[in-house]
Amino acid sequence: MNPPEIRVEVAPELALFVPPARRSGATALAVDGVSTLGHVVESLGVPLTEVGTLHVDGREVPVSHVPSDGESVSVRPVTRPQRVPGAPLRFLLDVHLGTLARRLRLLGVDTAYESADIGDPALAARSAAERRVMLSRDRGLLRRRELWAGAFVHSTNPEEQLRDVLGRFAPELRPWTRCTACNGLLREATKEEVADQLKGGTRKTYDVFARCGECGRAYWKGAHHEQLEAIVERALREFAG
Structure with a gap:
């Protein structure tokens, strides 16, 4: 039979x-x-x-x-854009998605990132505790029942990864408002407030600064600003609103 x-x-x-x-x-x-x-x-x-x-x-x-x-x-x-009910839209990325984490933060998206491999159970527990959408290429991790929510990141290319996440979840974009190092919020800062982080050439050349309220890191429109500006402009052109 x-x-x-x-x-x-x-x-x-x-x-x-x-x-x-x-x-x-x-x-x-x-x-x-x-x-x-x-x-x-x-x-x-x-x-x-x-x-x-x-x-x-x-x-x-x-x-x-x-x-x-x-x-x-x-x-x-899933239907795009995907809505995640019950919490502000926030993300958690695993150790393999560091570049994507920095780019999401550059766009002002609340993005937590584990720079060390803390293991799937700990990642799933953090997703649940903080109500963050877990982004990963690890299918086993995405099958864990403890996750608040999750999504598979399809590409290994950071630019394609960013487009994938922005297209799927349509987060609010607020560029230049978050620290790309720690996800803290930025505020305007005087040159005197960040003087201990400036080398001689930077101190003479730049006058506009921001500082992270969490880790204290200073920001200014340095050598890589044009590259970062291009990332922001592409994202706003395609996904803002």
Whole structure:
């Protein structure tokens, strides 16, 4: 006697998570009458953070639905922009996304970042405690139940990563308001207040400064400002408003 079986079709946007043999059309999967549909979808390789809705025989069902023999399942991606209910939109990035963290902070997006590998349980616990969206390329981390919310970062290229996150979550952009080193808020500062951080040439050339209220780091329009300005202008042009 054949075991109970369902047919699952994964949206093209989620195909990269699925083994190549199961990426086109519907695939048959055995079910046990106990495991939830969420568990079945994750067993295919798709983190639930990437799933928008699940449909069974044309009707939307929760991840807790227990599939029955003969059902047809459609797995659909999150709708963009994705809204995260219940908390201000804030992010937490793992150790592999340092450049993305700095660019989000450059745009004024509240972004926590772990510069050391503290382990998946600790990252998930921080996401929950601070109600931050966990951004990672680690699918195992994104499957942890403790997460407040999460999202898979598709590219390894920082510019593409930034566009991906801004397009998915549409955060409010407030450039030049956060410290790229620690995420603290910046305030205007006099030259005297930051004098201990200035070398002779900088002290003579620049008069406008900002300082982080958390770590005290000083900022001014130095040699890399044009490059940073280009990042900000691209983001505002494409995503502001």
